[in-house]
Amino acid sequence: MSETIAASDQYVQSLARGLSVIRAFDAENVQMTLSDVSRRTGLTRATARRFLLTLVELGYVRTDGRNFELTALVLQLGYSYLSGQTLPQLAQPLLEDLSREIHESTSASILDGNEIVYVARIHTRRLMTVGIAVGTRFPAYATSMGRVLLAGLPPERLDAYLAEVELRPLTERTLTTEAALRAEVQRVREQGWAVVDQELERGLRSVAVPIFSPAGEVAAALNTSMQATLGLDGPTLEEAAASVLPHLQEASRKITQALAARS
Amino acid sequence: MSETIAASDQYVQSLARGLSVIRAFDAENVQMTLSDVSRRTGLTRATARRFLLTLVELGYVRTDGRNFELTALVLQLGYSYLSGQTLPQLAQPLLEDLSREIHESTSASILDGNEIVYVARIHTRRLMTVGIAVGTRFPAYATSMGRVLLAGLPPERLDAYLAEVELRPLTERTLTTEAALRAEVQRVREQGWAVVDQELERGLRSVAVPIFSPAGEVAAALNTSMQATLGLDGPTLEEAAASVLPHLQEASRKITQALAARS
Numbered sequence: 001m002s003e004t005i006a007a008s009d010q011y012v013q014s015l016a017r018g019l020s021v022i023r024a025f026d027a028e029n030v031q032m033t034l035s036d037v038s039r040r041t042g043l044t045r046a047t048a049r050r051f052l053l054t055l056v057e058l059g060y061v062r063t064d065g066r067n068f069e070l071t072a073l074v075l076q077l078g079y080s081y082l083s084g085q086t087l088p089q090l091a092q093p094l095l096e097d098l099s100r101e102i103h104e105s106t107s108a109s110i111l112d113g114n115e116i117v118y119v120a121r122i123h124t125r126r127l128m129t130v131g132i133a134v135g136t137r138f139p140a141y142a143t144s145m146g147r148v149l150l151a152g153l154p155p156e157r158l159d160a161y162l163a164e165v166e167l168r169p170l171t172e173r174t175l176t177t178e179a180a181l182r183a184e185v186q187r188v189r190e191q192g193w194a195v196v197d198q199e200l201e202r203g204l205r206s207v208a209v210p211i212f213s214p215a216g217e218v219a220a221a222l223n224t225s226m227q228a229t230l231g232l233d234g235p236t237l238e239e240a241a242a243s244v245l246p247h248l249q250e251a252s253r254k255i256t257q258a259l260a261a262r263s
Numbered sequence: 264m265s266e267t268i269a270a271s272d273q274y275v276q277s278l279a280r281g282l283s284v285i286r287a288f289d290a291e292n293v294q295m296t297l298s299d300v301s302r303r304t305g306l307t308r309a310t311a312r313r314f315l316l317t318l319v320e321l322g323y324v325r326t327d328g329r330n331f332e333l334t335a336l337v338l339q340l341g342y343s344y345l346s347g348q349t350l351p352q353l354a355q356p357l358l359e360d361l362s363r364e365i366h367e368s369t370s371a372s373i374l375d376g377n378e379i380v381y382v383a384r385i386h387t388r389r390l391m392t393v394g395i396a397v398g399t400r401f402p403a404y405a406t407s408m409g410r411v412l413l414a415g416l417p418p419e420r421l422d423a424y425l426a427e428v429e430l431r432p433l434t435e436r437t438l439t440t441e442a443a444l445r446a447e448v449q450r451v452r453e454q455g456w457a458v459v460d461q462e463l464e465r466g467l468r469s470v471a472v473p474i475f476s477p478a479g480e481v482a483a484a485l486n487t488s489m490q491a492t493l494g495l496d497g498p499t500l501e502e503a504a505a506s507v508l509p510h511l512q513e514a515s516r517k518i519t520q521a522l523a524a525r526s
Contacts, residue, residue: 012317018278019321023343030347054275058282059376070344072373072380072398078341079398080286081333084293088396093386100363110335113322117335123356133351134397135342 021051031067087220090258091120098251102244104224111149114165116140141181142170144196144208145221151189152218174199195241203228207241209248214260222252284314294330350483353521354383361514362387365507367487374412377428379403404444405433407459407471408484414452415481437462458504466491470504472515477523485515
């Protein structure tokens with residue numbers, strides 16, 4: 001289907017390009033010149049200019065004549081999605097309770113393509129959290145929430161994922177073979193939770209549990225992140241996981257129940 | 264400028280139309296047929312179909328053949344903006360502390376055009392909050408955060424706002440004359456905070472204070488919402504405002520300091 005539509009006259013290339021211009025902006029590229037946008041999108045300067053001026057006209061971008069930056073109107077696009085979703089609305093207050101109990105950042109995410117995407121997040125000030133927010137995406141294979149979500153896939157969809165994904169080492173601990181990842185996903189499915197120790201980022205540990213849809217399928221994942229122990233006197237990975245797991249499971253039960261009550 | 268660009272060959276109409284298709288989805292229109300999208304955007308069915316199929320191709324929309332809905336990839340667009348903003352990142356944990364102290368929902372917003380837009384929000388479960396999230400917009404004139412933000416405008420920008428805005432009665436209490444609003448904004452500027460009693464929505468009261476940029480300008484507003492007293496034995500508006508105001512002012516000071524430390 002992909003090639004058919006992209007090649008056909010049904011495909012609106014201008015829309016694809018315009019959205020790529022919006023996505024060229026990020027934490028490291030808050031303000032960009034025409035040249036910056038051209039370089040980051042691969043569009044010619046003339047084309048990038050047309051899209052930027054159109055976005056200025058529509059209110060999504062502002063400019064001082066030289067630099068361009070996104071305006072808050074861009075949030076409205078994400079809001080079009082979020083306002084229609086039941087899970088983030090229900091999960092947010094329960095995550096707040098959970099973060100208060102365990103004094104750690106907590107999040108909920110769903111699987112979208114080969115990535116997890118955060119749909120709710122509470123951050124405490126104990127961890128460096130700049131850059132993680134609703135909308136942040138990470139590869140599923142290297143995260144505790146991703147492994148919970150992969151464990152919830154039907155076998156054929158898990159096979160398709162494993163056949164397609166490129167398992168890149170994000171740290172020296174990342175599982176990068178299909179066999180190792182498959183075994184770990186199987187273990188997560190059996191035990192009902194996942195723990196990941198510094199596979200996404202050095203110094204970061206994470207524990208996740210599933211949230212279930214009213215039909216009993218894994219609808220989302222819930223996690224908490226903790227700093228890996230620096231000294232010898234801190235808790236081990238197992239101790240750290242065991243201390244937060246009952247709280248995560250209780251929060252997951254409440255969100256699962258709230259979803260069922262809404263359906 | 265508006266007419267010049269919109270009329271010129273620099274304007275990319277397809278981008279404008281594609282973004283309008285994304286924004287046609289909301290809490291009341293989570294799933295839409297082709298006819299629904301056509302009706303809500305004013306595009307012909309053939310045109311709406313081209314845009315929807317392009318969005319499906321790009322991953323922003325999914326379809327079962329009949330119904331269309333946004334995917335979580337849309338969040339990435341909002342994230343392009345949010346990840347570059349310092350204020351939401353700094354404000355979120357301080358709002359969490361504030362909500363915990365006063366047991367009420369708290370928010371931060373900025374002025375964008377004639378509207379306030381939420382850039383951070385903590386909701387407690389005491390109020391009905393479905394539908395208010397990061398990205399939500401309200402008219403500035405009828406909200407406590409809006410009045411704080413209007414009070415921070417240079418005189419000529421406030422004049423331009425008042426000349427342009429249509430003051431519609433959202434409840435029977437909404438200030439709808441320029442004179443009344445101007446007087447109230449002046450009072451807010453002098454006292455340094457705003458209180459709005461059921462002007463946006465019946466039953467909803469709100470108190471707001473400014474957050475300052477390192478240059479000393481009003482950069483954002485911080486608020487809390489409370490239910491209006493239903494019985495005769497509840498706190499008066501003045502009592503309710505007085506009880507939360509010191510907490511709001513303290514949180515605002517911390518966020519203002521954090522912004523200064525970052526700059």
